[in-house]
Amino acid sequence: MHVAVIGSGYVGLVAGACLAETGNDVVCVDKDAEKIARLQRNEIPIYEPGLEPMVRRNQEEGRLTFTTDLGTAVQAARVVFIAVGTPPGEDGSADLQHVLAVAKEIGRNMNGHKVVVTKSTVPVGTAEKVRSAVRSETKNGFAVCSNPEFLKEGAAIEDFMKPDRVVIGVDEDEAKAVMGELYAPFTRQGGDRILFMDIASAEVTKYAANAMLATRISFMNQMARFCELVGADVNNVRRGIGSDQRIGRAFLYPGPGYGGSCFPKDVKAIIHTADSLGLSLDVLKAVEDVNEAQKRVVLHKTLKYLGSDLSGKIVGIWGLAFKAETDDMRESPTIPLIEGLLEAGARVQTHDPKATDSARAIFGDGVMYAADPYSAAHGADALLLMTEWLVYRNPDFERVRKLLRRPLLIDGRNLYDPDRMTALGFEYHGIGRGRR
Numbered sequence: 254m255h256v257a258v259i260g261s262g263y264v265g266l267v268a269g270a271c272l273a274e275t276g277n278d279v280v281c282v283d284k285d286a287e288k289i290a291r292l293q294r295n296e297i298p299i300y301e302p303g304l305e306p307m308v309r310r311n312q313e314e315g316r317l318t319f320t321t322d323l324g325t326a327v328q329a330a331r332v333v334f335i336a337v338g339t340p341p342g343e344d345g346s347a348d349l350q351h352v353l354a355v356a357k358e359i360g361r362n363m364n365g366h367k368v369v370v371t372k373s374t375v376p377v378g379t380a381e382k383v384r385s386a387v388r389s390e391t392k393n394g395f396a397v398c399s400n401p402e403f404l405k406e407g408a409a410i411e412d413f414m415k416p417d418r419v420v421i422g423v424d425e426d427e428a429k430a431v432m433g434e435l436y437a438p439f440t441r442q443g444g445d446r447i448l449f450m451d452i453a454s455a456e457v458t459k460y461a462a463n464a465m466l467a468t469r470i471s472f473m474n475q476m477a478r479f480c481e482l483v484g485a486d487v488n489n490v491r492r493g494i495g496s497d498q499r500i501g502r503a504f505l506y507p508g509p510g511y512g513g514s515c516f517p518k519d520v521k522a523i524i525h526t527a528d529s530l531g532l533s534l535d536v537l538k539a540v541e542d543v544n545e546a547q548k549r550v551v552l553h554k555t556l557k558y559l560g561s562d563l564s565g566k567i568v569g570i571w572g573l574a575f576k577a578e579t580d581d582m583r584e585s586p587t588i589p590l591i592e593g594l595l596e597a598g599a600r601v602q603t604h605d606p607k608a609t610d611s612a613r614a615i616f617g618d619g620v621m622y623a624a625d626p627y628s629a630a631h632g633a634d635a636l637l638l639m640t641e642w643l644v645y646r647n648p649d650f651e652r653v654r655k656l657l658r659r660p661l662l663i664d665g666r667n668l669y670d671p672d673r674m675t676a677l678g679f680e681y682h683g684i685g686r687g688r689r
């Protein structure tokens with residue numbers, strides 16, 4: 254099938270590559286000419302495991318191309334995905350200017366019946382706005398579908414190739430058949446994983462999923478704070494509740510607060526939509542408040558143990574990205590942490606296996622970017638673990654302790670065993686691990 258994907262960021266690029274992998278002819282479009290030129294040379298602008306070889310292979314075999322020419326791509330396509338960004342507006346609502354601009358351009362280039370699919374995360378009602386925008390530019394017949402994306406950065410290829418489910422909001426039989434055909438190769442194993450539904454429900458499903466996941470995180474972060482007050486270890490509590498099948502084990506890890514390009518903006522956006530309809534989503538407002546407070550927890554612990562004036566002090570940070578296996582720094586809790594440390598007068602030495610370039614775009618030369626984890630710990634008065642990269646799981650702790658000026662270890666991800674760290678000579682503090 255001929256497919257056009259408009260927007261070649263995390264979502265568009267992964268979707269385009271995976272759709273090409275299953276034999277479709279895919280054209281990925283972006284307005285960023287430099288990004289397209291790099292992609293044509295198989296240079297992937299983001300770090301995503303497995304993506305580079307897939308792009309290379311499909312480009313070499315002629316099923317995947319990159320262009321800035323939206324018109325030609327749309328004209329050749331049976332299905333057109335809109336996968337551009339939907340950043341938060343000033344009031345927290347999702348900014349639809351890119352989605353609707355693309356819809357109009359699609360309309361201007363219609364040359365036969367097409368299925369126009371919103372893959373960007375968009376508020377309920379957006380598919381109808383897309384329909385009107387396309388309709389305003391063409392007399393051709395077309396269908397509109399909502400197909401929200403659930404991939405996780407860092408495991409995006411795996412998630413797209415073997416999805417838990419594919420949600421498709423559709424109100425027309427032909428478009429339903431086309432979308433079913435396109436997704437069949439990804440859903441053959443494990444029963445019928447394509448969930449067809451009405452368009453509004455598909456749009457809400459994406460926000461409800463992210464809101465639920467964010468809620469679990471904020472819930473566990475509050476439990477962690479409670480555990481600290483009462484001398485319990487949240488890690489034990491997590492194991493204790495996760496084994497209940499009604500609760501499940503996933504997404505019960507406390508940490509330095511959620512970040513990334515999705516949870517913060519999507520929670521804000523659904524709150525905004527509901528507010529505009531006169532419904533206050535109080536649970537989600539609390540989820541946001543808890544997360545804002547949680548993003549300061551590692552900073553507060555650092556100031557508690559090192560004092561509020563950090564001039565002359567060096568702080569090492571392991572991990573900059575908002576989670577492991579990505580170079581994405583969007584809304585990373587490390588950003589307010591570093592700002593707070595610099596404000597208190599500290600010198601900051603960071604290490605991240607992939608996110609150094611993204612961090613440099615934010616902090617410039619304001620912090621040191623070490624080439625390896627040990628250099629970030631060298632001479633530091635505290636070491637803060639912020640991202641759960643594998644490389645930090647079992648380092649040479651003896652060496653780390655000796656490199657530190659003070660063996661203060663604040664584990665923002667609860668990666669380490671408190672007793673083992675104490676036995677190794679660290680002053681260990683995790684998140685919600687008793688009174689430590």
Ligand SMILES: NC(=O)c1ccc[n+]([C@@H]2O[C@H](COP(=O)([O-])OP(=O)(O)OC[C@H]3O[C@@H](n4cnc5c(N)ncnc54)[C@H](O)[C@@H]3O)[C@@H](O)[C@H]2O)c1
Pocket residue numbers: 259260261262263264265282283284285288336337338339351354355372373374375402403404405406514515
């Ligand atoms: N990143 C994720 O993990 C993830 C997961 C699920 C859903 N989403 C949603 O998918 C959407 C895209 O997210 P992303 O992370 O891929 O964003 P991104 O910022 O990485 O990529 C968006 C791309 O769209 C391009 N673009 C913008 N306007 C354009 C136009 N008029 N014509 C052509 N290209 C244009 C930009 O240049 C950019 O390359 C968002 O709505 C997001 O919420 C993201």
